Amino acid sequence: MNTEHLKRDLALVRAQSPLVHNITNYVAMNFSANALLAIGASPVMAHAVEEMDDMVSIASALVINIGTLDAEWVRGMLRAGRAAHRLGKPIVLDPVGAGATPYRTQTAWEIIRECQPTIIRGNASEIMALVNSDIKSKGVDSSQSSDDAVEAARQLAQSTGAVVVISGATDYITDGTRTETVTYGSPLMTRVTAMGCTASSMVGAFAGINPDPFEASLHAMMVMGICGERAVAKNDSPGSLMINFLDELYEF
Amino acid sequence: MNTEHLKRDLALVRAQSPLVHNITNYVAMNFSANALLAIGASPVMAHAVEEMDDMVSIASALVINIGTLDAEWVRGMLRAGRAAHRLGKPIVLDPVGAGATPYRTQTAWEIIRECQPTIIRGNASEIMALVNSDIKSKGVDSSQSSDDAVEAARQLAQSTGAVVVISGATDYITDGTRTETVTYGSPLMTRVTAMGCTASSMVGAFAGINPDPFEASLHAMMVMGICGERAVAKNDSPGSLMINFLDELYEF
Amino acid sequence: MNTEHLKRDLALVRAQSPLVHNITNYVAMNFSANALLAIGASPVMAHAVEEMDDMVSIASALVINIGTLDAEWVRGMLRAGRAAHRLGKPIVLDPVGAGATPYRTQTAWEIIRECQPTIIRGNASEIMALVNSDIKSKGVDSSQSSDDAVEAARQLAQSTGAVVVISGATDYITDGTRTETVTYGSPLMTRVTAMGCTASSMVGAFAGINPDPFEASLHAMMVMGICGERAVAKNDSPGSLMINFLDELYEF
Numbered sequence: 060m061n062t063e064h065l066k067r068d069l070a071l072v073r074a075q076s077p078l079v080h081n082i083t084n085y086v087a088m089n090f091s092a093n094a095l096l097a098i099g100a101s102p103v104m105a106h107a108v109e110e111m112d113d114m115v116s117i118a119s120a121l122v123i124n125i126g127t128l129d130a131e132w133v134r135g136m137l138r139a140g141r142a143a144h145r146l147g148k149p150i151v152l153d154p155v156g157a158g159a160t161p162y163r164t165q166t167a168w169e170i171i172r173e174c175q176p177t178i179i180r181g182n183a184s185e186i187m188a189l190v191n192s193d194i195k196s197k198g199v200d201s202s203q204s205s206d207d208a209v210e211a212a213r214q215l216a217q218s219t220g221a222v223v224v225i226s227g228a229t230d231y232i233t234d235g236t237r238t239e240t241v242t243y244g245s246p247l248m249t250r251v252t253a254m255g256c257t258a259s260s261m262v263g264a265f266a267g268i269n270p271d272p273f274e275a276s277l278h279a280m281m282v283m284g285i286c287g288e289r290a291v292a293k294n295d296s297p298g299s300l301m302i303n304f305l306d307e308l309y310e311f
Numbered sequence: 312m313n314t315e316h317l318k319r320d321l322a323l324v325r326a327q328s329p330l331v332h333n334i335t336n337y338v339a340m341n342f343s344a345n346a347l348l349a350i351g352a353s354p355v356m357a358h359a360v361e362e363m364d365d366m367v368s369i370a371s372a373l374v375i376n377i378g379t380l381d382a383e384w385v386r387g388m389l390r391a392g393r394a395a396h397r398l399g400k401p402i403v404l405d406p407v408g409a410g411a412t413p414y415r416t417q418t419a420w421e422i423i424r425e426c427q428p429t430i431i432r433g434n435a436s437e438i439m440a441l442v443n444s445d446i447k448s449k450g451v452d453s454s455q456s457s458d459d460a461v462e463a464a465r466q467l468a469q470s471t472g473a474v475v476v477i478s479g480a481t482d483y484i485t486d487g488t489r490t491e492t493v494t495y496g497s498p499l500m501t502r503v504t505a506m507g508c509t510a511s512s513m514v515g516a517f518a519g520i521n522p523d524p525f526e527a528s529l530h531a532m533m534v535m536g537i538c539g540e541r542a543v544a545k546n547d548s549p550g551s552l553m554i555n556f557l558d559e560l561y562e563f
Numbered sequence: 564m565n566t567e568h569l570k571r572d573l574a575l576v577r578a579q580s581p582l583v584h585n586i587t588n589y590v591a592m593n594f595s596a597n598a599l600l601a602i603g604a605s606p607v608m609a610h611a612v613e614e615m616d617d618m619v620s621i622a623s624a625l626v627i628n629i630g631t632l633d634a635e636w637v638r639g640m641l642r643a644g645r646a647a648h649r650l651g652k653p654i655v656l657d658p659v660g661a662g663a664t665p666y667r668t669q670t671a672w673e674i675i676r677e678c679q680p681t682i683i684r685g686n687a688s689e690i691m692a693l694v695n696s697d698i699k700s701k702g703v704d705s706s707q708s709s710d711d712a713v714e715a716a717r718q719l720a721q722s723t724g725a726v727v728v729i730s731g732a733t734d735y736i737t738d739g740t741r742t743e744t745v746t747y748g749s750p751l752m753t754r755v756t757a758m759g760c761t762a763s764s765m766v767g768a769f770a771g772i773n774p775d776p777f778e779a780s781l782h783a784m785m786v787m788g789i790c791g792e793r794a795v796a797k798n799d800s801p802g803s804l805m806i807n808f809l810d811e812l813y814e815f
Contacts, residue, residue: 078702086340086356088590088631092756097801102756103660103702104590107633113664117701127340129359129383131633156355160365197369198330198355250561252344252354297349298557305802309754338592338608379592381611381635408607412617449621450582450607502813504596504606549601550809 068269068278069311073099077119077267079260082106082136084126084155087256090301094257097308098282100264106132111139119267121148122260123176125166126155126199133166140174149266149275152176152221153259158188158196171219177272179215180224180259183208190214200249205229209238222272226258230280234273241277243284245291251301258283286311320521320530321563325351329371329519331512334358334388336378336407339508342553346509349560350534352516358384363391371519373400374512375428377418378407378451385418392426401518401527404428404473405511410440410448423471429524431467432476432511435460442466452501457481461490474524478510482532486525493529495536497543503553510535538563572773572782573815577603581623581771585764586610586640588630588659591757594805595764601812602786604768610636615643623771625652626764627680629670630659630703637670644678653770653779656680656725657763662692662700675723681776683719684728684763687712694718704753709733713742726776730762734784738777745781747788749795755805762787790815 078101083091088104095102105114115121121143123136143150152174154167167189170176179186182201187194190211196202205227212223216235225231230241248254261283265275290303330353335343340356347354357366367373373395375388395402404426406419419441422428431438434453439446442463448454457479464475468487477483482493500506513535517527542555582605587595592608599606609618619625625647627640647654656678658671671693674680683690686705691698694715700706709731716727720739729735734745752758765787769779794807 076704080702084356085337085589086344089341089593089756092590093801093805096754096756101702101704103663104588104631105660105664106631107666109634110664110666113666114702117663117699127356127358129387130361131383131635135633156357159355159369160357160362162359162362162365195369198332198353198366200328200353250348252341252348294558296558296561297345298554298561301345301557302554302802302806305805306798306800309800309802336608337589338596341593379608379610381639382613383635408609411607411621412609412614414611414614414617447621450584450605450618452580452605502600504593504600546810548810548813549597550806550813553597553809554806 064274065278065281068265071268072264075268076101077264078103078117079120079122079263079267080105080114080118081122081260082139083122083124083256087124087126087253090253091257091260093305094308095260095264097305098261098264106135108135108138111135112142115139115142115148116146118148120151120263122151122263123170124153124155124256124259125163126256128166136170137173140170144174149272150174150176151178151180151259151263151266153256154179154181154185154189156196156199157181157185158194159198164188176221178222178224178262178266178276180226180262182255183225183227186215186223186225187211201227205231222276224262224276224280226255232273232276232280237273239277241280241284243281244287247291247295247297247300248287250297282311316526317530317533320517323520324516327520328353329516330355330369331372331374331515331519332357332366332370333374333512334391335374335376335508339376339378339505342505343509343512345557346560347512347516349557350516358387360387360390363387364394367391367394367400368398370400372403372515374403374515375422376405376407376508376511377415378508380418388422389425392422396426401524402426402428403430403432403511403515403518405508406431406433406437406441408448408451409433409437410446411450416440428473430474430476430514430518430528432478432514434507435477435479438467438475438477439463453479457483474528476514476528476532478507484525484528484532491529493532493536495533496539499543499547499549499552500539502549534563568778569782569785572769575772576768579772580605581768582607582621583624583626583764583767583771584609584618584622585626586643587626587628587760591628591630591760594757595761597809598761598812599764599768601809602768610639612639612642615639616646619643619646619652620650622652624655624767626655626767627674628657628659628760628763629667630760632670640674641677644674648678653776654678654680655682655684655763655767655770657760658683658685658689658693660700660703661685661689662698663702668692680725682726682728682766682770682780684730684766686759687729687731690719690727690729691715705731709735726780728766728780728784730759736777736780736784741777743781745784745788747785748791751795751799751801751804752791754801786815
């Protein structure tokens with residue numbers, strides 16, 4: 060982990076203000092948009108099939124998050140993902156709740172096959188469920204430790220060609236060969252909804268300015284962890300964390 | 312009202328972290344998810360017909376809130392509600408805006424008939440509109456005092472078999488025979504959107520660990536009121552209330 | 564600009580608590596609802612075609628915001644807009660992302676033609692894109708200065724009969740003949756998502772109690788700017804701004 064590279068990328072996000080096109084869930088939209096604005100990126104939320112090709116064409120990165128999926132939204136996700144793949148734009152997939160229902164696991168795989176995401180970021184349960192269909196997620200919160208998901212992440216990276224990020228007490232970033240860890244952060248972050256989804260959007264912001272998806276993922280997870288830690292140091296309750304986290308992103 | 316029982320249930324929520332499946336409105340989703348996480352429960356928001364049976368099967372409670380309903384979402388609500396009824400899982404119905412438009416009143420009744428909710432929680436206007444079609448709601452805010460809705464709540468409880476909760480300056484919880492009141496809270500809570508919706512989700516969390524829907528409702532309303540009161544004591548403006556309320560739930 | 568008139572209108576909002584029917588985007592819903600509650604108005608979010616006529620009939624103003632549009636929602640917007648026009652209720656259109664994709668520009672124009680909005684509020688890029696199809700927006704953030712959009716705003720006002728509001732470092736309000744400016748506010752407000760959308764909802768609140776759309780727009784933009792400025796004076800980071808802004812609206 061190279062702090063100079065992180066500083067360089069942070070400066071690039073602020074200078075270029077990459078347009079991050081998010082097709083994300085209703086719970087996360089406001090917080091993820093605010094986090095992207097706070098770090099210096101430019102978020103747009105759009106899902107209609109009618110405008111996916113146009114929106115992707117002006118975006119620097121596409122983030123697909125299946126947290127509150129339905130058939131119509133999946134159509135938009137696939138349309139956008141195919142366009143981004145065709146145009147060579149980075150795609151981040153957040154397979155929220157994979158393993159909780161077959162519909163989520165199958166949709167995540169449909170997106171992987173059709174759109175070939177550059178980066179897949181999930182919690183331990185979600186990443187494990189994509190590799191081993193016996194793993195069950197309890198809703199959208201992880202029931203597994205990230206340490207136990209590293210092998211699954213490596214397999215997923217190898218079979219899909221994506222960089223895979225597991226977030227947890229320790230975050231793991233792997234391309235199937237190299238694996239890096241980030242140990243910043245606080246357990247209290249799991250008590251604020253959409254922190255994981257926002258990590259995926261943050262990965263999108265850094266992938267929008269850094270062509271290396273491995274380093275972009277690493278930098279995004281460092282920013283999330285460091286700002287989370289600083290926010291918890293100010294006030295260790297979850298409502299305050301949500302607000303202080305946005306302030307820390309801005310002041311970083 | 313028994314403080315020992317409240318403490319026991321609060322400990323159970325934190326130990327078991329019940330999965331609360333919310334089909335709720337877009338306005339409330341983020342705040343309700345954060346409130347459930349802050350109290351120790353595990354929220355999931357999901358509405359697609361394709362995954363309703365699977366999601367309900369792993370949930371401890373289902374919360375149906377019609378705040379931003381449309382035909383497609385109502386299909387998901389009915390599918391989930393029937394599954395929950397079949398599996399004997401507690402169902403909380405929040406008939407947001409019943410009485411404001413015929414579509415809302417009719418949809419609330421369709422859900423009551425088809426899914427037989429365990430608990431119905433609304434403001435005074437909404438509960439009265441479900442009993443007396445002459446009552447008109449002004450949008451989603453109550454135009455009636457909760458005191459005037461008690462008789463309607465008793466009738467609704469008797470005709471549906473549900474525990475009925477009216478929230479207001481005084482909260483009333485009734486099963487048609489017994490009636491309990493909760494007088495905690497602050498008028499400022501009506502100036503923060505989704506407080507009522509979040510009360511319904513909180514009822515879902517307690518119903519997920521306490522098989523007695525009357526006591527579960529009572530405990531949820533006590534937690535809402537006490538934490539609201541404490542948050543207002545810290546700062547009596549609505550933006551701060553929203554954040555401090557989440558902190559108080561966590562610290563309770 | 565007349566401070567006595569602003570005070571009068573603010574008192575009217577608080578006394579009458581106008582019901583503002585918002586068909587707005589998922590990102591803005593919670594924040595806009597909270598801002599309307601904080602200033603004293605009564606928000607309702609509803610989009611289903613089935614209830615548009617009924618909801619509009621009890622509302623004091625309709626706000627149509629295309630931020631996360633799709634075909635089904637556009638149907639609801641058009642249905643509501645036609646009903647509001649028929650009933651002579653004020654309509655505010657926020658053409659979010661006009662110029663970013665043809666779908667957005669075309670939908671904005673379809674709403675203008677079919678519903679004849681009373682007020683159109685956008686950022687500089689959006690207003691310019693409605694007048695000159697060569698202008699491209701970068702997502703939903705403005706790439707133009709509001710000063711450069713004044714002529715486009717005047718043209719748009721003249722061709723549509725609407726009052727046109729450009730928000731930016733300087734806000735401009737024009738009916739095609741008269742033009743007023745508001746210079747309150749802070750650049751930091753662009754780092755909080757949905758501030759513009761919330762300005763449109765605020766315009767709806769004031770249009771709900773003041774029959775003069777020019778003055779209503781002016782008062783709403785003054786309230787937004789003054790409260791934004793005061794909130795930034797308390798804490799100049801964006802998470803805190805979001806919360807302090809709501810507090811300032813309430814305390815104004």
